[in-house]
Amino acid sequence: MIHLVTGGSGSGKSEYGEGLILDIPDGERFYIATMESSGREAERRIARHRKLREGKGFFTIERPRDLGGLILPGEGRKNVLLECVSNLAANEMFGGGACGPAELAGETGLDRLAELARRIVSDIRSLARQADHLVIVTNQVGEDGCCYDRETRAYIALVGRVNQELAKLADQVTEVVFGIPVVVKGEGK
Template sequence: MITGGARSGKSAFAESLLDTEAKINYIATNCTAQDEEMENRVLLHQKRRSKNWQTTETFLDIADLFQQKQVSAHLLDCATMLTTNFFFHLMKERFGEDFKVIDEEIAKLSESEKADIEAEILTEWHKILMAARKSSSQLIVVSNEVGLGIVPENSFSRWFRDVLGHVNQSLGKEVDAAFLVIAGIPMKIK
């Protein structure tokens, strides 16, 4: 697991751990750039990747990839985007495709409903981690460290930040090694 803040160098460090000539599956979880700035971020990531690596753009059915793809390693970049996209996938299943309706329904979620949603997210991550354990391929997961920044102004954002923190804690417990990247400097923390 590689964690750190935005633009800390965590993705570049994760990529540096892998052989550029090896058969690698890069799991890109930011599947839909919402604006030009995000498109540029995605392009920077794509340009930096080895041409020998294959890319799978998805945030769903990640556990299945460990059976389908015969590679030496999977690099999942990133857990934060996967969790966010999976959350909105769950919301679309519940409330339909209209984001205005989704936003309205999110604002009405009870604590019990939030707990159920978090459980679904953590169950999905559990599936991913168990599939990775059974696979002969290595898994490297990049994730944003979400607890070091500004406290969000509204209760939903604070709750979702907590969900992301719980995902990171779950990953941290399961992985064999973990690194924190700050200012481009990786520090082994596990």
């Protein structure tokens, strides 16, 4: 079972996704944390998320990139929360100087983004094959209509493409709006 949970910043999507995993009565709970520590604000958010899941029985794996190489430990049922795709995409796109303005220019840049999106989705499929339940948390991006630089536009396009592919793959899609889950696809629609 794959459940994609999306929403804007501060919408309650992370808490909702966590609750979905906590409601599963049996199996080991894995929390795949993708946020990379890149400064004071990131450290604050990482600490906040760690505190929020403290004592909830999650086995946390910090994996900012390369999900395809991840092998979940243990036997038995595995219930996995992937938090979150937008951080993963940023890490894959910009980590180690992987993409800059020159790499994103023209058709070569579009090809590079398409290939990166395919790889991210493939890596998540690999994770899904190891899980009995996979809850994927992602952000809604690109809805504010603001003008951005080339790199930001490319990032928004990447996350949008990945989210579309994950929505196709998912058994259920829920958008969290102001803390209220709205079923977009699957049971309850």
